Amino acid sequence: MDFLNALVALANFVIVPGLAYGAQLAIGALGVTLIYGILRFSNFAHGDTMAFGTAMTIIGTNALLALGITFGPLPTALLALPFGIGATILLVLLTDWLVYKFYRDQKAKPVILVIVSMGVMFVMNGVVRFVIGVRDIRFADGERFLITARDFKEMTGLREGLAIKTTQAITVVVAIIAVSLLFWFLNKTRTGKSMRAFSDNEDLALLSGINPDWVVKVTWMIVAALATTAGVLYGLDKSFKAFTYFQLLLPIFAAAIVGGLGNPLGAIAGGFVIAFSEVTITYAWKKVLVYMMPDSLEPDGLVQLMSTDYKFAVSFAILIIVLLFKPTGLFKGQSV
Amino acid sequence: MSEPFLIGDAMTGGYGKGPDILHGCTIAAEKGEIAVIVGPNGAGKSTAMKAIFGMLNVNSGAVRLDGEDITKLSPQERVVKGMGFVPQTHNIFTSMTVEENLEMGAFIRRDDFKDTMTQVYDLFPILKEKRNQAAGELSGGQRQQVAVGRALMTQPKVLMLDEPTAGVSPIVMDELFDRIIEVARTGIPILMVEQNARQALEIADKAYVLVQGRNAHTGTGKELLADEDVRRSFLGG
Numbered sequence: 001m002d003f004l005n006a007l008v009a010l011a012n013f014v015i016v017p018g019l020a021y022g023a024q025l026a027i028g029a030l031g032v033t034l035i036y037g038i039l040r041f042s043n044f045a046h047g048d049t050m051a052f053g054t055a056m057t058i059i060g061t062n063a064l065l066a067l068g069i070t071f072g073p074l075p076t077a078l079l080a081l082p083f084g085i086g087a088t089i090l091l092v093l094l095t096d097w098l099v100y101k102f103y104r105d106q107k108a109k110p111v112i113l114v115i116v117s118m119g120v121m122f123v124m125n126g127v128v129r130f131v132i133g134v135r136d137i138r139f140a141d142g143e144r145f146l147i148t149a150r151d152f153k154e155m156t157g158l159r160e161g162l163a164i165k166t167t168q169a170i171t172v173v174v175a176i177i178a179v180s181l182l183f184w185f186l187n188k189t190r191t192g193k194s195m196r197a198f199s200d201n202e203d204l205a206l207l208s209g210i211n212p213d214w215v216v217k218v219t220w221m222i223v224a225a226l227a228t229t230a231g232v233l234y235g236l237d238k239s240f241k242a243f244t245y246f247q248l249l250l251p252i253f254a255a256a257i258v259g260g261l262g263n264p265l266g267a268i269a270g271g272f273v274i275a276f277s278e279v280t281i282t283y284a285w286k287k288v289l290v291y292m293m294p295d296s297l298e299p300d301g302l303v304q305l306m307s308t309d310y311k312f313a314v315s316f317a318i319l320i321i322v323l324l325f326k327p328t329g330l331f332k333g334q335s336v
Numbered sequence: 337m338s339e340p341f342l343i344g345d346a347m348t349g350g351y352g353k354g355p356d357i358l359h360g361c362t363i364a365a366e367k368g369e370i371a372v373i374v375g376p377n378g379a380g381k382s383t384a385m386k387a388i389f390g391m392l393n394v395n396s397g398a399v400r401l402d403g404e405d406i407t408k409l410s411p412q413e414r415v416v417k418g419m420g421f422v423p424q425t426h427n428i429f430t431s432m433t434v435e436e437n438l439e440m441g442a443f444i445r446r447d448d449f450k451d452t453m454t455q456v457y458d459l460f461p462i463l464k465e466k467r468n469q470a471a472g473e474l475s476g477g478q479r480q481q482v483a484v485g486r487a488l489m490t491q492p493k494v495l496m497l498d499e500p501t502a503g504v505s506p507i508v509m510d511e512l513f514d515r516i517i518e519v520a521r522t523g524i525p526i527l528m529v530e531q532n533a534r535q536a537l538e539i540a541d542k543a544y545v546l547v548q549g550r551n552a553h554t555g556t557g558k559e560l561l562a563d564e565d566v567r568r569s570f571l572g573g
Contacts, residue, residue, distance in 0.1 A: 205429075
C-alpha cells in the first residue's frame with residue numbers, strides 16, 4: 001500500500017483535469033441556464049456560440065502575435081478575449097434582432113424557439129467553419145506548465161508526478177472570477193435583480209415596470225461573454241475544433257439540467273458532476289489501484305469502465321436518469 | 337357632484353376578440369375610501385378590475401384617474417400614472433427575498449425609496465423580520481402582505497387588490513382586512529374584489545354588487561348589508 005502515491009496519481013489524472021473540465025462546463029452551462037431562465041427556451045446554438053467566440057479570439061490572438069504582442073508566461077488569447085467577447089455580443093444581438101425577436105413578438109411556444117435555435121446553430125456552425133476552417137487549432141502559448149511531473153517528483157521524492165498545466169490553473173482562476181462577477185451582478189445590481197425578477201415571474205415583472213427588451217439584451221450580452229470565456233478556456237486547455245464545440249452541447253446541457261435549469265448555482269454544480277462522472281468513468285484505474293491494494297490483488301486489466309470514446313454516453317446516461325427521477329434537477333430549477 | 341378619484345365609467349368589454357363580459361359596468365373609488373366589488377362566481381368582478389387596470393379591451397366607456405382619461409394606456413403606463421395592482425395569484429417573486437420583492441416593486445422609481453420601505457415594514461412588521469427570507473417560503477397570509485407591500489412601493493395614488501384573502505385562513509383574513517383599512521387611512525383609495533362578501537361589505541365605504549357583468553346594487557357597505565335583496569341572494573339570508 002502506498003497511499004500518498006495513489007493520491008498523487010488520482011490528483012494528476014482525475015482531480016486536476018476534472019476540475020478544469022468541470023469549470024469549463026460550468027461556465028458553458030451558466031449561459032444555457034440564463035437563456036432558459038430568462039428567454040425560456042433551450043438554446044441549441046450555445047455550443048456554436050462558444051465556437052464563434054473562440055474563433056474570434058483566435059483571430060485576435062493571431063493579430064496580436066503578428067504585432068509582436070504576447071502576454072508573457074500567460075496565453076496571449078487572454079488578451080484577445082475581450083475582442084472575442086465583443087464580437088460574440090454583436091453576433092448574438094444581431095441574431096436576436098433578426099430571428100428570436102420575431103418569435104418572441106408572436107409569443108411562440110418554447111418548443112418552437114428550440115427548433116429555431118437549431119436553425120441558428122446550423123448557420124453559426126457554417127459561419128465558424130467558413131471563417132476559421134474545420135481543422136484542429138492549438139492556440140495556447142506562453143508557459144505550458146505551472147508544475148511539471150518531473151519537478152514535482154524531484155520536489156517530493158514520490159514515484160508519481162503531479163503536473164498542473166498553466167491552462168488548467170487559468171481555467172479555474174478565470175472561472176472563479178467569472179462566476180463571482182455573475183453572482184455579484186445578479187444579486188446586487190438593479191439590472192441583475194430585475195433579470196431574476198423577470199425569470200421568476202414575467203407578468204409581475206412587467207407590472208413592476210421592468211423593461212423586457214433591456215432584460216433580454218443584457219442577458220444575451222452576459223451569455224455571449226460566458227460562452228466565449230468557456231470556449232476559449234476549453235480551447236486553451238485542449239484544442240479548438242468547430243465539431244468538438246458542437247459536441248460539447250451535450251455535456252453542457254446535461255450539466256444545466258442536472259443542476260436544475262434556470263438555476264445558476266445548479267449549473268455550476270452540474271458542470272462538476274458531469275465532468276467528474278466523465279473523467280472517473282473513462283479513467284483507467286489500474287495505476288491508483290496498484291498503489292492501494294495488496295500485490296496479490298493487483299488488477300490484470302486497465303480497470304477502465306468505459307473507453308474515452310464513450311465519454312458522451314456518460315453525460316447522456318446522467319441526463320436521462322435525472323430527467324426520469326428528478327426532472328427539476330439537483331437544485332430547485334424549472335422542470336423541462 | 338365632483339367626479340370620484342378613480343372611475344371605470346360604463347365599461348363594456350371582454351378579453352381579446354371574445355364576447356363582452358362587462359356590460360355598462362361602473363366602478364369608482366374615492367380618496368381615503370375602500371370600494372369593494374362583490375358578486376356571485378362569474379359575475380365579472382375580477383374582469384371589471386382588470387378592465388380598470390387596462391388588462392382587457394374596453395370597447396365603450398372610459399377609465400379616468402384624477403380626471404385624466406387613461407382608457408388607452410397599457411397596464412405598465414397605468415402603474416407609472418400611479419395605479420398599484422395586486423393580482424390574485426402569482427403576485428410575488430417567489431425565488432427572491434422579501435426585501436428584493438419590495439425593491440422590484442419600486443423599480444420604476446429612480447429616487448430614494450428607503451422611506452417607503454420603512455413605511456411598508458411599519459405596516460407589515462412580520463415582513464421586516466423576514467426581509468432576507470425567500471418570499472416563496474412564507475405562509476399564504478405573509479405572501480399576501482409581500483404582494484401588497486410590493487404594490488405600495490411605487491407610492492400609488494390608488495391601490496387595487498384582486499381577492500387579497502383568497503386561500504388564507506379566517507384569522508389571517510381578519511388581519512389582512514385590518515391592514516387594508518390602515519392603508520386606506522393613509523389616504524390611498526382602495527378598490528378590492530372579494531369573495532368573502534359579508535366581511536368585505538363590513539369594511540367597505542362603497543360597494544358594488546355585480547351580476548353578469550352589470551351593476552346590480554350599489555351603495556355603502558352598510559346599506560347593502562341591510563338590503564333584503566342583497567342578503568337573500570349573496571349573503572345566505
